[in-house]
Amino acid sequence: MSLIWCAAASATTYVNPNGKTTLNLSEKANNSSSFYFTRVGNRDFLGNIQITRSEGAAGSYYYNGTFKDHATGPGRKIVCSGDISIIRHQVGRSSLGAEVTWKVKEGENCPSIGKTFKVNLVEALPLPNASGDYTSSNSNTWLTQTAGSATWPAWRVTSRDGQLNCRKTANGAIQTVYRADKDTVAAELRGVNAITMANGQPWLLTRQGCYVRANSQYVQPVSMPE
Structure with missing residues (x-):
């Protein structure tokens, strides 16, 4: 059973390696509502999630609630409907994972009543291209990746020396310097797409009004929430 779970803002998106499962979890409040899509066999399903309880413990965060889905x-x-639980945990240095369990309890023509399904997912962070560049089409959030807009909001410095020049214009004079040990690079989102091209290279416009080179040698997306 592979699932796609999408929620409102202030949420984190998780996927599985084969791309069939995508989950977007609202992580900051109880009684939060979300929805998901899933493909079972040749049928697509749309479902709703209600998170009723959440708590943190020993480096992980636990969510419990109910779900209900229907074929489209x-x-x-x-x-089909039942209970759902999610365990959010760290995966590597810069991303999160989610272990999701569905316990199907009832439904109408539901073939899964009495069954339990478990899927392990990782956060859907933007991935650079073969040159290490983040462009307008691969630096965005999962919910807008097909549109090539809504740049990922938070980035960390990955320069070897731990410092990253932010320039007044792409390839222009240095305005400020970000440091790996203290700064998060926040993308300027008010224009939706924060990536601009200069001499064939992508640059990321920050909230400080300056530009950093949008390449994995210099920046990488920060897990959301941090």
Whole structure:
């Protein structure tokens, strides 16, 4: 059973390696509502999630709630519902993972009643291209990746010397310097797309009104939430 879970803002998106499962978790409040998509066999399902309890312990965060989904498109009506639990944990240095468990309890024409499904996911951080560059089409959030807009909001300095020049214009004079040990590079999101091209190279416009080179040698996306 592979699932796609999408929620509102202030959420983190998780995927599995084969791309069939994507989950967007609202992580900061109880009684939060989300929704998901899933493909089971040749049917697509749309579901709703209600998180009723969340708590942190020993480097992980635990969420519990209920779900209800229904098949979309042509075919007979199928509705499934039950309990859901999520364990959020660190994966590597800069990303998060989510272990998600669905316990199907009831439904209409639901073939999964009485079954439990578990999927391990990792956060859907932007990935650079073969040259290490983040462009307008690969530096964005999961919810807008097909549109090539809404740049990922937070980045960390990865320069070897731990310092990153931020320039008044792309390739221009230095305005400020970000430091790996103290600074998070915040993208300027008020224009939606914070990436600009100069001499064939992408640059990231920051909230400080200056530009840093948008390449994995210098910056990488920060897990959300930090």
